Amino acid sequence: MSVTREIQQAVIESLEKLYGQTFTEKDFQINQTKPEFEGDYTVVLFALVKSLRKAPDALGKELGEYLNSNYNQLFSAYNIIKGFLNLTIADSYWLSVLDKWHNDTSYGKQEMKNKKVMVEYSSPNTNKPLHLGHLRNNFLGWSIAEIMKANGYDVIKSCIVNDRGIHICKSMIAWEKFANGATPQSTHTKGDHFVGDYYVKFNDEYKKQMQELIAKDMSKEEAEKEAPIMKETQEMLVKWEQGDEKVMNLWRTMNSWVYEGFDETYKNIGSDFDKTYYESNTYLLGKETVQEGLQKNVFFKKDDGSVWIDLTNDGLDQKLVQRKDGTSVYITQDIGLAMQKYDQYKIDQSIYVVGDEQNYHFKVLKLICQKLGMPYADNIFHLSYGMVELPTGKMKSREGTVVDADDLVEEMITIAGNHTKELGKVKDFTEEELKDLYETIGLGALKYFLLRVDPKKKMIFNPEESIDFHGHTGPFIQYTHARIKSILRKEQPKDKGNISNSLLPLEKELLITLEQYPQVIEAAGTEMDPSVIANYAYQLAKTFNSFYTEHSIMNAESAEKKELRLLIAQMTANVIASAFGLLGIKVPERM
RNA sequence: GGUCCCGUAGCUCAGUUGGAUAGAGCAACAGCCUUCUAAGCUGUGGGUCACACGUUCGAAUCGUGUCGGGAUCACCA
Numbered sequence: 001m002s003v004t005r006e007i008q009q010a011v012i013e014s015l016e017k018l019y020g021q022t023f024t025e026k027d028f029q030i031n032q033t034k035p036e037f038e039g040d041y042t043v044v045l046f047a048l049v050k051s052l053r054k055a056p057d058a059l060g061k062e063l064g065e066y067l068n069s070n071y072n073q074l075f076s077a078y079n080i081i082k083g084f085l086n087l088t089i090a091d092s093y094w095l096s097v098l099d100k101w102h103n104d105t106s107y108g109k110q111e112m113k114n115k116k117v118m119v120e121y122s123s124p125n126t127n128k129p130l131h132l133g134h135l136r137n138n139f140l141g142w143s144i145a146e147i148m149k150a151n152g153y154d155v156i157k158s159c160i161v162n163d164r165g166i167h168i169c170k171s172m173i174a175w176e177k178f179a180n181g182a183t184p185q186s187t188h189t190k191g192d193h194f195v196g197d198y199y200v201k202f203n204d205e206y207k208k209q210m211q212e213l214i215a216k217d218m219s220k221e222e223a224e225k226e227a228p229i230m231k232e233t234q235e236m237l238v239k240w241e242q243g244d245e246k247v248m249n250l251w252r253t254m255n256s257w258v259y260e261g262f263d264e265t266y267k268n269i270g271s272d273f274d275k276t277y278y279e280s281n282t283y284l285l286g287k288e289t290v291q292e293g294l295q296k297n298v299f300f301k302k303d304d305g306s307v308w309i310d311l312t313n314d315g316l317d318q319k320l321v322q323r324k325d326g327t328s329v330y331i332t333q334d335i336g337l338a339m340q341k342y343d344q345y346k347i348d349q350s351i352y353v354v355g356d357e358q359n360y361h362f363k364v365l366k367l368i369c370q371k372l373g374m375p376y377a378d379n380i381f382h383l384s385y386g387m388v389e390l391p392t393g394k395m396k397s398r399e400g401t402v403v404d405a406d407d408l409v410e411e412m413i414t415i416a417g418n419h420t421k422e423l424g425k426v427k428d429f430t431e432e433e434l435k436d437l438y439e440t441i442g443l444g445a446l447k448y449f450l451l452r453v454d455p456k457k458k459m460i461f462n463p464e465e466s467i468d469f470h471g472h473t474g475p476f477i478q479y480t481h482a483r484i485k486s487i488l489r490k491e492q493p494k495d496k497g498n499i500s501n502s503l504l505p506l507e508k509e510l511l512i513t514l515e516q517y518p519q520v521i522e523a524a525g526t527e528m529d530p531s532v533i534a535n536y537a538y539q540l541a542k543t544f545n546s547f548y549t550e551h552s553i554m555n556a557e558s559a560e561k562k563e564l565r566l567l568i569a570q571m572t573a574n575v576i577a578s579a580f581g582l583l584g585i586k587v588p589e590r591m
Numbered sequence: 592g593g594u595c596c597c598g599u600a601g602c603u604c605a606g607u608u609g610g611a612u613a614g615a616g617c618a619a620c621a622g623c624c625u626u627c628u629a630a631g632c633u634g635u636g637g638g639u640c641a642c643a644c645g646u647u648c649g650a651a652u653c654g655u656g657u658c659g660g661g662a663u664c665a666c667c668a
Contacts, residue, residue, distance in 0.1 A: 026608075034611060044610055046648065056648095083648085084611065125668090165668065279668085306666065315594070316664085323666045330668050359595065360663050386596090387662090394661095425628065441630085453604065456596080458661075460603070465617090469630055472604080472616040479630050487627050523607075535605060538615085549623090549632045569627095591630075 002519055003089060004030050006074060007041055014066045019052055027051075032512070038079055039086030040512060046083050056083035091503045094511040098564075101514075102493070102571040105578060108518040110152035118156045118341055119145040121353035122271065125162045126258040127171045128196035128397055130265055130405040132388050132461060133355070136450045138271045139584060140385055141353040143451060143530040146582045148351075151525035156345055159273040160337070163255055164280040169236045171195050172250050173229060174202035184257050190406065192261025195254050200400070205229050268409055269443065270584055277337060285336025286328045289372065290321055298371045311367060319364055334365050335372070342375060349379035351528065356384040356456070383528050386458030388450075403463055412467065413442035419469055426590055440586040441475050447585050448474030452534040472538055474585055477576060480541035481587040484573040487553055489589075493566040500560040506547040510568050513540050517575050521582070530583055537579040544572050 008025045015023055028047050033039040043063070045056045052059060060080035067087065068075050077088035101107040121141020124130060130138075145155045175198045184194040206229050213223035224230070239247040266272065290307055293299035299307050299321055307322035321332045328336070341347055352362060362382035369377035387394060388403075395402045417438040420426060426437065449467045453459045469475040503511065517536070524532040553569060556562035577587045 029608080029610070031607090031610075037611080042611090046610075049648085082611065162668070167668085283668095304666095317593090320666055325666080327666085329666070333668090355662095356596075357662060361668095363595090384596095389661095419630070423628090423630070425630095449603095457604090458597080462603085465602090468603095468617065470617080471630095473630085475630055476616090479628080483628055483631085490627075527607095531605090532607095535615095538605095542615085545631060546633090548627080549629095552627065554627045590628085 003041065003093070003515055004519070007043070007087065010067055010071045010074060011043055011063065014063055014070065015048070015052075018062060018066055021052065023048070033086050037081060037084075037086050038088065039077070040089045040508070041087050043085040043087065044083070045080075045085055049083075056080075060085040089512075091501065091508070094503060094508060094515070095499070095501065097515050098511060098567050098571060102567045103574065105574055107571075107575065108521045108578065109150045110518075110522070112154070113152040114154075115152075115348040116154045116156065116345060117148050117349040117351060118158055118345065118347045119148065119351045119353065120158045120160060121145075122159045122273070123162060123354065124159075124262060125167055126192075126195070126255050127167045127199045129190070129192040129261060131395060131397070132403040132405060132408060133395065135269065135405050135408070135446070136385060136388050136459075137353055137355070138266075138269060139447050139450050140383065140455055140530060142271055142584045143533075143582060144351060144353065144383060144528055146584065147521065147524045147528075147530060147533065150521050150582055153349075156274045156347070157272065158275040158277060158341075160277045160279060160282070162279050164240065164251075164283060166233060166237055167199070168251065168254070169233045169240065170202040171199040172247075172254055173233045173236060174198040174205065175254065176250070177205070177229075184260070190261045190264065191257030191259070192265070193404075193406070194261075195258050199397075202229065202233075265406055265409075269405075279333070282337045282340070283333050284328065285340065286332035286334075287322075287336075289335050289339060290328070290332065293321070293368075293372055296372065298368070309368060309371070311364065314367055316360075316364060316367070319368075321368075331361065331364060331368070334361075335368055338365070338369055338374065338380070348376055349381065350376060351381045351383050353383045353385065356386055356458075358382070359384055381528065383455065385455040389458055389460050391460060391462050391464075403461065409443065409446065412446045413438050415466055416440075416442035416445065416469070416475075420591065429590075437588055437591060440588050441469070441478060441591060444474035444478050444580075444585045444587075445469055446474075447583060448477070448534060451530045451583050452538070454531050455529060474580075475591075477537050477541040477580065478585075478587050479591060480544050481573050481576045481580075482589060482591045483548065484544070484569045484576075485589045487569055488566070488573065490554065491566065493563060493570055497563040498560050499564040499567065500558065503564075504551065506543070506550055507564065507568060509543055510540075510547055510572060513543055514568075514571055514575055517579070520579075524582070533579050533582050537576055537583075540572060540579075541576060544569075 007030050011028065012023050015021060029044040031042050031044065033042045045059050048059060049056050057080055060083070064078035064080060064085050068078055074090060074093055075087050076090040079086050119141055122134065122138050124134060141157070145157050148155050178201050179198065184191045187194065206227055209227040209229055210223040213226060214220060218226065236247055240251060290299060293309070294301065294307065299309050301307050304324045306320060306324040308318050308320055310318050312318065319331065320329055322328055338350065341350060354362065359382065366377065366380045369380060389395065390401060392401070420438060420441065426434070429437065445467050452472070520532060520536045524530060551565065553562060553565040556565055580587050
């Protein structure tokens with residue numbers, strides 16, 4: 001049980017004994033005491049004052065006195081300042097936390113709940129390579145999956161690949177026209193980039209043709225439709241839907257190039273999936289659902305045969321779920337896929353890591369699933385994250401203002417290498433070890449940069465200023481880990497050593513922070529927010545670094561102090577490694 | 592126009608269900624390596640928490656309004 005829980009219970013019991021009134025945890029607040037005051041945790045008394053009809057100071061005195069004499073294994077001192085009851089927790093309490101958890105790597109993780117959750121993330125289009133936005137999506141998805149596991153869920157990581165549609169046909173048409181049979185192999189180009197280049201070529205040609213048409217007095221809107229290359233693309237999409245042999249072959253070939261490229265990128269960034277869905281297999285799903293919805297009167301049919309749902313009572317609009325020609329639309333496919341996920345895995349919860357531009361879509365999806373009575377509909381959660389923007393505004397692939405994922409990863413690794421060489425601390429490393437270390441640090445900086453921000457908020461990335469390796473960064477925290485490991489290589493804490501039983505302020509501050517880790521994991525899970533973990537890890541590392549410069553571990557004042565500090569250091573390293581594990585960031589032994 | 596989100600230091604971000612004098616990092620400045628890794632530590636300066644009103648013992652946090660920015664409202668996905 002956490003300290004805050006213990007304090008809550010002690011306070012509730014004490015108030016009952018003292019005043020005969022029953023309170024719950026929600027009736028009063030417990031905060032960490034501000035550094036400028038004496039104490040570790042603080043009970044805010046104001047909320048209790050009214051119902052107890054006592055002055056804050058008098059209440060504080062009586063409660064503080066009672067707590068101290070009746071719970072002396074938990075509290076060692078108290079003081080009252082302006083309605084705040086500041087409690088000092090007994091050193092023995094912190095030492096027992098240390099004793100119990102210092103070398104347990106499962107610390108903070110919850111028991112299995114026997115609940116299944118699916119996390120869907122990444123969802124790439126197969127017509128162009130991944131960019132910075134996809135990286136945020138991938139890192140978030142992977143991390144939230146780990147966080148859910150740590151909270152005791154069985155997790156299935158899934159990916160829906162948008163492998164069909166007009167955008168892919170654009171790359172295909174451009175390849176037919178301009179490639180002269182070139183392939184990724186013949187041009188030594190990574191497959192996804194290769195295909196992406198033809199997507200760009202399509203847009204160049206399209207623009208050119210439109211300008212020609214506009215020069216001949218055609219309106220812009222008309223030119224958009226009439227440009228020959230666009231017409232050809234649309235014809236190709238029709239052929240694809242008809243299963244035309246030649247088109248299908250080209251489609252399969254170009255997609256296979258893209259997948260090769262994606263696989264490489266995913267491998268580099270440490271992304272993986274338990275289940276991959278392809279839109280070409282799911283885009284026809286949902287037809288039975290439409291029938292079912294009509295029967296249940298959730299949907300209604302218009303005169304032209306199209307099928308709709310009326311969500312005006314939910315503050316939304318009417319929404320089409322089936323075209324008049326009987327084909328399903330995007331939302332219907334998603335309903336179908338949601339059903340399929342349940343049929344296959346009997347999931348209890350479904351998390352979609354998708355950008356906030358689709359907030360409306362997911363609101364609708366959840367509502368429809370609820371109205372259809374799907375078993376887990378209430379547990380559909382859209383983990384909506386903000387776009388990554390440049391100082392100049394949004395990234396636009398058509399205008400070439402995207403930050404390419406592969407380029408950025410490579411750049412980060414290169415910079416990590418340069419820093420490392422400059423510092424010259426690992427000159428004895430082998431080539432292989434160096435490569436590993438550069439990747440660990442470079443990716444660590446990148447992942448931390450993207451994960452430390454609240455997912456809901458859009459964030460700005462400035463390509464002119466490269467991502468930092470100092471201060472509030474991944475490498476800072478990795479460095480703290482490496483420092484500790486360097487000490488632990490020299491000496492491990494003894495099995496049953498005598499340890500100092502009084503704590504200096506920084507020793508205690510570290511233990512207080514370490515004690516909070518389980519609640520941090522829980523909060524990250526309920527909030528679906530990896531940044532909670534990221535910011536906690538920083539707080540911990542920062543506190544450790546202050547401690548490290550202030551107090552020597554190896555040359556501690558006494559053998560007991562040394563033993564204590566070795567244990568604290570060990571537990572700190574373990575928690576950093578664990579927290580970074582939840583973020584998908586490796587920690588080095590040396591750097 | 593309807594709905595939703597955002598506005599905190601020069602920049603990038605924290606700030607638990609309302610709590611004490613609003614915090615970090617970067618950038619700037621001043622210090623600290625003959626002692627466990629200086630990718631570090633310590634200190635200084637920097638704020639009308641967009642603005643106004645309201646709720647309350649107490650508001651960056653809750654409510655209303657204003658200003659500014661963004662997303663979305665397709666028989667596209």
